[in-house]
Amino acid sequence: MLQLVLFNVTNGLIIGAFYVLMALGLSLILNLSNVINFAHxxxxxxxxxxxxVLTPYIGFWGALLVAPILTAVLGFVVERLMIRRVYSRDPVYSLLLTFGLAFIIQDVCRYIWGPNGLPMTVPDVLAQPLSQNLFFITGYRVFMVAVVIIAVAGLFAFLRFTRVGIRIRAGTLDLDTVAALGVNVGLLRSLNFAVGCLLAGLAGVLAAGQIGLNPNMGDDVLMPSFIAIIVGGVGSLTGTLLGGLLIGVAGALTTIVWPAASEAVIYVIMLVVLVVRPRGLMGEEGMLT
Incomplete structure (x- = not known):
């Protein structure tokens, strides 16, 4: 029984880590630009x-570094060419735009790489279990958690100690004042969108090594990522972090006693949080903490 609990807690932490990366990127974009990015x-x-594509040329380690950066560049281009044109309009325009963009990207991936799943090779040193008793905890799983921790710490350090990060935090409080101080708000939004896409790209590389690739691989984590933002509190990155881990572990533990409810439980958690504390666990609208 103990091994079963450890197995599900481990799975919950892995899933929660993906939710955290996705939700943090979504939260960044939502907080500054008021865009619900369904293409995330x-x-x-x-x-x-x-x-x-890059792994055969620069290896897994090189691809892990380069692929998220290239994803961020693509996000920057998409924001400059399309997303920025709907900022001054009703939020429903950005929602519809990103919803349509999601289908376009999905079909492009399906056209180029096919509809079937593709395996992503990881280094042999990461593929081995830590022990015979803990066969379900592989080096790659530990590596994924470590990368997510480093990425989250790097994001918080970026927002707190860099000029761009400080401007992003200020923009979530009062974007008009930031613009009045001479900051290029358009470029700031583009960079912020790119950072959000970088986190999504990193999650994609890590997920590919764990579950393989398919054009729909992001669909299963998109809605839980939105729920993580709501549970943690819109405007709070710390709350988003806690919300992602909470729903990931809760869903995994529910599998032990009631497998059919493992997905429904995250919606129950959201309902309870909204009833008890409508702002979320740590939410305060318009603030990054």
């Missing part, structure tokens, strides 16, 4: 496919 899961798939 497809940027995850792009990151995975880019890594798949």
């Amino acid at each position: 899961g497809n940027f995850l798939a792009l990151g995975g496919y880019i890594a798949f």
Whole structure:
């Protein structure tokens, strides 16, 4: 029984880590630009496919570094060419735009790489289990968690200690004042969107090594990522982090006693949080903490 609990907790932490990366990127974009990016899961798939293409040339480690950056560049271009044109309009325009963009990216991936799943090779040193008793904890799983921790710490350091990060935090509080101080708000939004896509691309590379690649791979984590933002609190990156881990572990533990409810439980958690604390666990609208 203990081994079963450990197995599900481990799975929950892995799934929660993906939710965290995705939700943090979504939260960044939502907080600054007020855009609900329905294409975010497809940027995850792009990151995975880019890594798949690069791996034969620069290896897994090189692809892990380069693929998220290239995904961020693609996100920057998409924001400059399309997303920025709907900022001044009703939010429903950005929602519809990103919803349509999601289908376009998905079909492009399906056309180029096919509809079937593709395997992503990881280094042999990461593929081995840590022990015979803990056969379900492989080096790659530990590596994924470590990368997510480093990425989250790097994001928080970026937002707190860099000029661009400080401007992003200020923009979530009062974008008009930031613009009045001479900051190029258009470029700031583009860079912020790119950072969000970078996190999605990183999640895509890590997910590809764990579950393989397919054009729909981002769909399963998109809605839980939105729920993580709601549970943690819109405007709070710390809350988003906690929300992602909470729903990931809760869903995995529910599998032990009631497998059929493993997906429904995250919606129950969201309902309870909204009833008890409508702002979310740590939410305060318009603030990054």
